[in-house]
Amino acid sequence: MQGNEAVVEGAIRAGMRFYAGYPITPSTEIAELCAEKLPFVGGKFIQMEDEIASMAAIIGASLAGLKAMTATSGPGFSLMQENIGFAAMAEVPCVVVDVQRMGPSTGMPTSPAQGDVMQSRWGTHGDHSIIVLSPSSVKEAYYVTIQAFNLSEKYRTPVVILMDEVIGHLRETVNLDEYGDIEIIERKIPEDIENYLPYKDIENGVAPLIPFGKGVRYHVTGLVHNEKGLPTNDTKIAERLIKRLVDKIEKNKEDIVMYKEKGEKEGDILFISFGSTSRAVEAAEEELKKEGFKVGIFRPITIWPFPDTRLRKIYPKFRKIFVVEMNRGQLYYEVDRVVKREGEVENINKANGEFFTPCEIVEKVKERIKNGF
Amino acid sequence: MASRLVEEYFRKETLPNIWCPGCSNGIVTMAIVRAIDNLKIGKDKVVVVSGIGCSSRASGYLDFNTLHTTHGRAIAFATGVKFANPELTVIVITGDGDNAAIGGNHFIHAARRNIDITVVMYNNHIYGMTGGQASPTIPRYDKATTAPYGSIDRDFDICKLAIGAGATYVARGTAYHVQQLVKLIEKGISHKGFSFIKAMSICPTYYGRRNKKGSPADMLKWLKDNSIDINKAAKMKPEELEGKIIIGEFVNIEAPEYTEEYQKMVERLKVSVK
Numbered sequence: 001m002q003g004n005e006a007v008v009e010g011a012i013r014a015g016m017r018f019y020a021g022y023p024i025t026p027s028t029e030i031a032e033l034c035a036e037k038l039p040f041v042g043g044k045f046i047q048m049e050d051e052i053a054s055m056a057a058i059i060g061a062s063l064a065g066l067k068a069m070t071a072t073s074g075p076g077f078s079l080m081q082e083n084i085g086f087a088a089m090a091e092v093p094c095v096v097v098d099v100q101r102m103g104p105s106t107g108m109p110t111s112p113a114q115g116d117v118m119q120s121r122w123g124t125h126g127d128h129s130i131i132v133l134s135p136s137s138v139k140e141a142y143y144v145t146i147q148a149f150n151l152s153e154k155y156r157t158p159v160v161i162l163m164d165e166v167i168g169h170l171r172e173t174v175n176l177d178e179y180g181d182i183e184i185i186e187r188k189i190p191e192d193i194e195n196y197l198p199y200k201d202i203e204n205g206v207a208p209l210i211p212f213g214k215g216v217r218y219h220v221t222g223l224v225h226n227e228k229g230l231p232t233n234d235t236k237i238a239e240r241l242i243k244r245l246v247d248k249i250e251k252n253k254e255d256i257v258m259y260k261e262k263g264e265k266e267g268d269i270l271f272i273s274f275g276s277t278s279r280a281v282e283a284a285e286e287e288l289k290k291e292g293f294k295v296g297i298f299r300p301i302t303i304w305p306f307p308d309t310r311l312r313k314i315y316p317k318f319r320k321i322f323v324v325e326m327n328r329g330q331l332y333y334e335v336d337r338v339v340k341r342e343g344e345v346e347n348i349n350k351a352n353g354e355f356f357t358p359c360e361i362v363e364k365v366k367e368r369i370k371n372g373f
Numbered sequence: 374m375a376s377r378l379v380e381e382y383f384r385k386e387t388l389p390n391i392w393c394p395g396c397s398n399g400i401v402t403m404a405i406v407r408a409i410d411n412l413k414i415g416k417d418k419v420v421v422v423s424g425i426g427c428s429s430r431a432s433g434y435l436d437f438n439t440l441h442t443t444h445g446r447a448i449a450f451a452t453g454v455k456f457a458n459p460e461l462t463v464i465v466i467t468g469d470g471d472n473a474a475i476g477g478n479h480f481i482h483a484a485r486r487n488i489d490i491t492v493v494m495y496n497n498h499i500y501g502m503t504g505g506q507a508s509p510t511i512p513r514y515d516k517a518t519t520a521p522y523g524s525i526d527r528d529f530d531i532c533k534l535a536i537g538a539g540a541t542y543v544a545r546g547t548a549y550h551v552q553q554l555v556k557l558i559e560k561g562i563s564h565k566g567f568s569f570i571k572a573m574s575i576c577p578t579y580y581g582r583r584n585k586k587g588s589p590a591d592m593l594k595w596l597k598d599n600s601i602d603i604n605k606a607a608k609m610k611p612e613e614l615e616g617k618i619i620i621g622e623f624v625n626i627e628a629p630e631y632t633e634e635y636q637k638m639v640e641r642l643k644v645s646v647k
Binding site: 052 | 478
């Protein structure tokens with residue numbers, strides 16, 4: 001199965017019943033498979049006129065009661081940003097898949113890159129928080145997609161699945177039954193709908209979302225709004241709203257973050273990487289181990305919010321930290337923020353449309369430590 | 374009548390509205406409310422989606438399921454709502470800047486799909502919320518803050534665009550001819566397919582003042598004196614129609630509707646829909 005295919009399987013398992021999208025490589029298989037499969041599970045597929053409309057349509061569909069998703073790559077992801085901000089502000093659950101390709105602009109279609117790390121966090125304007133997940137295998141793409149829907153429902157937020165071309169197009173043998181029963185979070189309609197306030201902090205920083213047409217009429221807007229959803233210019237309400245939008249994710253970080261660790265718990269080198277790059281890093285780790293180095297790997301699956309609590313616990317036991325990513329250094333900044341000691345975080349970057357080889361990672365590590373740690 | 378409609382269909386805590394004295398947005402909004410009331414559609418089943426601009430603020434005042442979206446994108450959001458739950462009556466409130474400029478692409482594609490939503494475009498020739506810049510529907514050589522010497526752009530005939538794009542109900546009314554406007558909106562909502570109603574409106578504050586159109590009453594009177602019914606217009610010469618507003622129904626045809634077509638496809642595939 002291909003990575004993009006695993007996303008569709010995971011989405012349908014999670015209850016996705018609405019897909020709106022616009023063709024763009026390397027994400028197109030996701031749209032094609034949704035068009036093929038959704039009619040058979042009671043779902044809806046629509047090809048929109050552009051990515052702006054795709055993002056708008058999934059927000060509308062989510063408000064009308066269906067779990068909704070779209071998928072794209074860099075140029076389309078840029079177009080979606082304004083409406084991603086709308087979903088964040090209006091707290092509409094939805095899932096956006098960005099199968100990264102090399103940019104900026106049209107870049108090198110469609111070679112792999114991981115250049116959208118910061119865009120996925122800060123691409124839309126204004127203060128907000130967001131959840132971004134990055135799988136590193138086909139199997140994990142399936143699992144992460146299910147969790148993306150769960151988190152988007154639980155926290156009423158857009159969730160970005162930050163794939164890359166390698167994982168999107170990678171074919172691996174997977175056994176999806178391996179995961180057994182995965183909890184699927186569904187929308188709960190509260191009993192007391194008379195006094196329903198769509199923007200009141202009830203659980204996890206949000207109120208349950210009652211779809212349009214269920215007998216509760218309320219307003220949804222991108223303007224600053226009160227608990228009823230009605231626009232206001234009250235600065236106290238504005239302060240409270242923005243704080244809640246950020247806190248509901250940042251304060252529930254420990255519930256949201258996922259990561260994987262491999263190798264030594266202490267030693268010489270700690271690698272930090274995500275997505276497809278971590279596959280090359282794992283091979284590099286084997287190689288360095290053979291040469292006598294003590295190497296550990298920390299792989300965040302949740303990129304945003306960044307699993308900093310965990311990283312703070314493990315990094316002091318290593319002499320040197322290497323952040324490996326297919327860009328000129330983006331997650332590096334976040335790692336550097338967490339690791340306060342100077343000179344310990346190094347980045348290994350590649351941004352030429354070519355995937356990392358384990359050898360070049362090994363070589364770069366050795367080059368950096370040739371004069372000792 | 375009006376007070377009952379306000380009582381029943383408006384969120385009174387949101388009133389008074391933000392519109393300037395003399396603005397006709399209230400007239401057009403009330404025409405939409407009257408149409409919904411006449412059709413006796415339950416409030417719970419109506420979704421009003423709007424974009425950004427003066428007219429788009431109407432959604433906040435109305436006691437339906439309301440969605441105030443991003444600039445130009447109301448129809449794309451509405452497409453998602455309608456397609457996800459075709460039982461809902463979906464009405465889009467938009468302005469000429471919102472719909473004819475930034476939202477033009479979504480407008481033509483929704484018309485092409487013939488998805489069953491009703492779009493009411495309040496047409497006041499300018500961007501009111503940002504202070505009176507020229508919109509694509511400003512008459513040629515009229516002035517606006519971004520056309521201080523008169524607009525040299527040709528103005529966009531949005532009804533023709535809607536027809537060309539495949540809309541199956543297209544009409545034009547005015548804020549003066551209220552009874553007719555209510556009927557046109559009623560028919561648009563009842564029509565199965567993409568319906569477009571252009572409501573000629575007045576903005577005395579920006580468009581009127583800059584173009585010396587007189588008081589709000591003068592501007593409404595101008596709409597009265599310069600509008601010609603489509604049936605009467607059919608018998609007139611093109612030169613007699615120069616600068617006139619033709620009002621009435623341009624298109625009212627049946628064609629396959631998008632959400633029904635999807636459902637038919639699903640049935641063809643013989644699947645049991647949950």
